[in-house]
Structure formats: C-alpha cells, structure tokens
Amino acid sequence: MRPSAFFLKPRSGSRIPVVRAKIREIFMPALSSTMTEGKIVSWIKSEGDVLSKGESVVVVESDKADMDVETFYDGILAAIVINEGETAPVGAAIGILAETEDEIAEAKAKATSQFSSATAPSAPKVEESPPAPKVDAPSPAVAAAPAPSTPGKVVATPYAKKLAKQHKVDIGKLVGTGPFGRITPEDVEKAAGIKPASKSIVAAPAAPVASSAPAAVPSKAPSSFTETPGSTVVPFTTMQAAVSKNMVESLSVPTFRVGYPIATDALDALYEKVKPKGVTMTALLAKAAAVALAQHPVVNATCKDGKSFTYNSSINIAVAVAINGGLITPVLQDADKLDLYLLSQKWKELVEKARAKQLQPNEYNSGTFTLSNLGMFGVDRFDAILPPGQGAIMAVGASKPAVLADKDGFFSVKNRMLVNVTADHRIIYGADLAAFLQTFSKIIENPESLTM
C-alpha cells in the first residue's frame, strides 16, 4: 500500500534554452489534503542509484503518517535536493531524476544552482528563490566533478560530505586544510559561511578530565539560560503543525451551531447487548449519524468555492482521535452502507493503524462529516471547530441521568446526552440542521434499526 501520488514533471526551465524532458524533478507529494509541507524521514535510494518504476524512493513524514513514496519513471537518482530530516513544501523539488548517466552531471549542476536555497527548513517558496550567492562561486552550470567516484582526487571526511550536501557546497572546489590535505567538516562550514559548531566531543589529553576538559571546550554562549525560567519551547510536530494550520484556516468559514438533547436509555440498552459482539459506541454513533445523513444530504455536502454545493456521493464519517500528542481523523467510509459489526471491525483496524502511523491518505482525509466524542471524559457539552472541506461536525457529550418532564407534566429520570453540531452556513441553514438533528435523535431513541 503506497501512495500512488507521484510527482515528477518534466523540467522546462526558462533559464535553460534547451528543454530536456529527460531530467525530471521529484516533488514533495501531497499525502493528504491538509498537508502543506513534508519532512523527509529518509531517502531509501541514494544519489546515483538506478530506479525502476514502482520502486520506493523516499520516506516522507506527512502530518499524519510516515509513507514510502515510489517513482513512476525509470531513471537514475541524480541528486538529492532535500536531505533527510529536512522539510519542504508540497510541490517543491526534493530530488532530481535523470534518465541516463550522461545527464547526471547536468542534473547535479541544476540541483546545486537552482535549489541551493531549498534546503532551509522553513523556506516558504522554493522554486523562484534566487541561487544562494555566497556559496556557489563561478558558473555552477559547468558540471561539478562527481566527487566520490574519481579516484583519489577529492578527499573529504564523511561528515564533511554530509555537511556539503546539506549546505550545497561544491566539495570539489574546496581546498582541504585537514591532515593530508583532506577536506574537513570545518572547511565546509567555512565555505558555507557558518560558524563552526563548537566541537561537542572533546578528547581530553591524558591529564585528568576535570582540569582540562572545561578549558578545551569553547565555552558556548549560555543561550539556554536566556529563556524565561521554567518555560520550554517545544516545536510542533508535523501533525501538530497541520492541526494548527487547519484551525486558523477554519476562521474563514462562517459557521453556526445547533444543540439538541437526546434520550439515550434505548441506545445504552442496545450498546450493552451488542458490546460483547465487539461493537463500540463510536461505531454506533457513526452509524446513526450516517443513517441520518442519508436522509439529509445537504448536511453531508461541502462548499468548495463559496458559489456552489458539492454533494458527496458517499457518506464517510471521520472520527476525531487523540493520538500521541496529535489529532487524527480516521474515516469510516460508506458508514451508512456497512453493518454495525463490520463498522466496528473497521474502526478497530483504523485505530491500530493510526497508532502505528500507518494510515493511508484516503483513510484519514476522505471524510465528509466529522464526529467528535468527549463523552467518555464526562464532558456534558462542547463546541467543535468545523474542519476545512466539510459541511458539518458533530460534538457529542456524555450520556448522563437528567430529570425530564414529559408533555403530561410527569417527571422522570432518564439518560440524556447533548449533541452540538457546527455547520457551514453558506450551504447548511438552521432548519436543515434542526431537521437533521431531529432525525438523528429519533434514530438514537429507537436504535434497533441500527443493528439491521
């Protein structure tokens, strides 16, 4: 199961007069609808490797999962533009694929000249940014000597090579200052205009450690002490960054909310009955919502452009799950068509996959309606934010005993839960939502139909 998405498009740079279709860029794929940037977990192939169609080339960490990305073309991986551990926006070139060996040098030159700034982890737009000026000396178009394969010419240490790749320094142009004239990491850092990182490893000379070690270490600026005492800054993970971005984006949609109390005695009774068969409350609620949505297609619709309704052909219930400090929404596809038992089974699988970070894009980004349940924490009511690209989201509170008066004035104690739906008012109006909730509450109050 690998994403079929692959992103190679023929290169037709305006700067290069001859269009060579045979050198292709490998682009950062969009592994989910919410993904705007991806982190390279690892390159499975290295520069110079021959690739055949369908082979995995690179592992990308999207906001939801780690995924192998495969190639649609045969060729040779000529250059890696974005290194492991670095991040690039969706659509940015992360590598260069050459069709034949002759083109490798050219492809490499392109990689160095054109994408030299692409590696900065937070570079916003890549393609049009100017080449890094201070690093690349005269015309990089002249093919750089492929360093490692020419015997004995360029000697650079492993870390120097890694740094050169990372900072796009042409190692062939450096003069080594290390032993035997080899290029050291310091040489590369100097060429890249970076202050050499303080050498973290210090072999103290034979003298006792206590006296010599502190002197040998270039004292680092006490940067860690300038922060407010007690506070820590923890950067977002990719998943958390995606959540943050989506939440800000949601502000552009005019939403409104409608709440509804629903008696749950019948649902609770049914749940007790089907629980031993592996049915979960999540599956019951998802099924009920799906059945209700089938009768109210507008609530299952999306407003894509602000001008039209997009009615979705299937009812896919996304369910919000908190996971490892993030949030993911595995999707129960065709929840109205699958029976309760299959749905529960499916749900179990999805949760397992989500934990293992193995969800495929269509398993978390194909939702048409979202369900969020905080009832298990005892929350009685809450308000959900509508995720971009969907029409409505339902927030389900806990089922709790409540004193109710019926139409004849008799009091009774019944279990009741409050649901609150947030919807996009461009397409879903108050009456639509009210009617949907009425249907939903009828289903919950007479849940036997769910098991059929």
Place this chain on the structure above:
Amino acid sequence: MQSAISLSLSSPSTITRSDCTVAANVYLCTPRSLRFCGLRREVFESKSFNSLSVSTRLVPRSRDSSFNKVCAALQSNGTPSKGGFDYDLVIIGAGVGGHGAALHAVEKGLKTAIIEGDVVGGTCVNRGCVPSKALLAVSGRMRELQNEHHMKSFGLQVAAAGYDRQGVADHANNLASKIRSNLTNSMKALGVDILTGTGTILGPQKLKFGKGGSGDTIITAKDIIIATGSVPLVPKGIEVDGKSVITSDHALKLEFVPEWIAIVGSGYIGLEFSDVYTALGSEVTFIEALDQLMPGFDPEIGKLAQRVLINPRKIDYHTGVFASKITPAKDGKPVIVELIDAKTKEPKGTVEVDAALIATGRAPFTQGLGLENINVQTQRGFVPVDERMRVIDANGKLAPHLYCIGDANGKMMLAHAASAQGISVVEQVSGKDHVLNHLSIPAACFTHPEISMVGLTEPQAREKAEKEGFEMSITKTSFKANTKALAENEGEGLAKLIYRPDTGEILGVHIFGMHAADLIHEASNAIAMGTRIQDLKFAVHAHPTLSEVLDELFKSAKVKVNSSSPIAQPVAV
C-alpha cells in the same frame, strides 16, 4: 554472552536466591560485571564442594584469605576416573565454550581438565564481547550526554561532555581482567584441572599438552572436546600493523581514537565499533562487500537500523566493494584502502583515512590440534561436526569420543552458543542424549539502541513456509507505544514477530530498540521450550516495562488455535 546465565541455571542447582545475594556482596561485584558472563552464579557455585554428585555448600566467606585454600583442597579431591583414563573429559580451549562445558561436566560428576594455550576466557572475555561492552557502555553515555535535545527534553542541562581516552581504555581492560579471574577461580574452585600449553590430539582418547617439544605431557581421556575458538579474519592484501591498520583485538585496547577510521565489514563487530568510534568523535567510513549494510540482519530491521544508527551519524559507506589492499600509514602518508568492485573486480578508487579496522569476520583457530592424527580434515579451517557436535572424519564417519564446540565448528559463532553446545555435549557423554536447537539461540548487537534476534529472518521464514507449505504471518509493535520507552525518551524501536498462525509457533523475533538484547530472551526461551503464542498471550508482564513491547507483540498475533494450557489450579493470595 548473556545467555550463559540462563544456561548455567538450566542445570539442576541448589542455589537459592538469597544465597546469591550474599555471594554478590562478598565479591563486591559491581552491577555492571553481572551483565557479562553471568559469573555471579558461577562464582557462587565455586563455593560448593562438588564431589561426584553430592554437593555440600560452604558458607560464603571473604575472598582473600581462605579462597586459595579451598581451591587447593578441591584440586586434591579429584574423582578417580573409570576405565583407566586420566580424565573423563578433557576440553581443549578455556574460552566461554570450554568454561561452560567444564562447569557442567563437574556438576555431572566427570573428572575434567581444561587445556589453555593462551588466557582463560578466550576471545569473548579478553578480546571480544566483554571489553567491547565496556567501551559501548561509555559510548552510550557519551552519546546521551552529547545529545542536547535529548537532555533538554528531560529538563537536564549538561555542559559539553569530554572523555579521557586512557580512562576509557582502562575500564575495558579492568573489566576483562576481572571477568577472567572470576572464570579462572570458578573452575579452580570446582576442581577442574587447568593445564597450560597447546593441546594436540595424538589419537582416539589420547592427547598431549605443553609448550611443544619433548617436555609435553601425554594424557588420556574418555571424551575430548575441541573448543579452540577463532581469531579475527584478515583477508588477503591487507597488512595489519596493529597501529593504523587494526583488528578488533587492537581496537579494544583503544590505544588511539583516529579522526577518521575505515571499518571493513558492517556486521555485528563493525557496527558496534562504529557506535564506539562515532561517540568518541571519530568519523567512520564503512566498506561492505555485500550490496547493503548489515547483511545477516532481518532486512526490515536493517533498514530501520540504518535510519537510526548510520544515516544521522558521521558515517558514510561504500557497499558492493572489497578492500583489495590496505597499506598502513607510514612515511607521512595516510592509510590507503584500495577498493574493487565485489563482482566485477574492477578498481573502485581509494579511500585515505587515519586508521582501518578489519571486521570482516572470524576464522577458526584449529591449527596444531593434531587432527591429521585421527584423519579429520577441516573445511575452510572449521572442524566438521554433526548436529550433536560429534566430529566427522575424512571418511564421513564419526571420530570416536571427539566433539567440537564453538567458533571452531562454525555452526554459530557466538560465545553463548559455544557454551550451550558444550553443555549439550556433556549431557551426551554423561549418558543423556541431547540435541541443541540452534534456532533458539539469541544474538544481539549492542549499539545504541540495541538490535537482537532469535530464529529465522523474514526471508528465511518465507522460504521455509513456501518449501514446507505452511502459512506464515508477521506482526509488529513499536516502542513508540511503550510507556517505559517513552519515559526514557527512547521511543525509536520496533519488535517484529514471525510466526505460524495455524499452530502459534514462533519462527523468529527481531527487536530494534532500547535494551533489545535483554528483551529477546522471552522469545528465545519460548522457542527453546516450544511455548506457543496462544499461551504466551496469557503471561503477565509488569507495567510499565519494556517487556510490554513483547507482550503486545504476542497479543497482536492472530493465531487460529486456542490456548493449550490447562486451567490452572486456583491459588489463593
């Protein structure tokens, strides 16, 4: 090494837990030393007089004063051998294999001698697993202290960490001598005769030992075990000078830390040394003859290991190449490694480095054994044996009363495998048939994090499943979901189980992650005992521990048969 502990336990033993603690106190064993050859137990056994089958225990007493007297008393207390032999069992080679066999032989009431041609403890204790663990213990700490991000996430602040090379080297050396003396004492105390010199077989049940020449002593033995071990393999064209071109023997002395070292071979030894050297600030270039690094590991584990242990570190590599010639540094020139393509033999350039470590494997040490006297021909240096470690002669017949264990037979070149084979042989010579299941022997690589495995790899299991026509399944769990691993900020890791869903049999388990080497034994014991997954699912693991990684692994397996264990008697608590 580790499994030596469990192996010595598998023998009937009267030792109780509290005694053990006493012994540990008496010997002031640091916890670290316990990690290695499982000597605490063995040293303790040394406290018991053992004549024939009756064992009377002495009250543990302090080491210095009375210990030697006890030994002396025991040595004069040898058991007369039946059938006119000088000994019931003579073991040639006092490494971990020979030691394990000797201890078990004494327990079985055999009059035993061990011939040591070099130093007690052999490769493992003196030039292998033991000193390397000392270096790796240092490298693990260095790595942690240097990892600012890691420390910060704990809320710790550490100033730049440094090290004193001689101090590190001394730690390794001290550990080796401590373990060596423990081994020696444990054998002396049990009354094993330690004979010094080279052992040579003269004929069936007859051998000599000594420094060579006429001063040699001839002895007879009912059974003989060859346990001569191995030496580092140095391929042709490579000149080892012991300074800039070295083998693991030299590297473990840590006489210098080169700025840049080429490691030829990326198996266990090479990988462990890359961990040590990069932690101490060296840069490393791997030279591997096969097409990918870490051959021999399960491919998926290898891939993950490369992601964690190679790519982010100051390491690069050349695969699919042989080091055809390595010239040591001299006349102001660096070490020059000449590479050729492993298949086409075409030159593939040179690498110029400050040092080169040859870690291409180990060659059996079987010269001078006198195998020609009993018509046994070695195969690539290895002594051919059957599944019971009985030596096979040139005519394909069993050489009478002759066994070979450990690296010298090449079946599985691991210290604890040698010891297990030795115990198996002793079982046989004392009248109980025993065949060792090599698939139950775990292996570990002590990088940070560790790698461990037992049984088949995925490709091996797939091949077997296809050949024998059974279904095979795989399940995996991640350390990311384990509370203890997360508490330690060590969520990187994977455990993988290869099994038969129809029977619940474990085919292989592979672990990459924190303390993987210690975690593997639940799986290896299960394989050894034939325990099935459906039963393991009910075993309880303490929470929160890393062992829950395996608990989850077993629980996630989909086995089509139900638990076979009978309902246990209720136990009141």
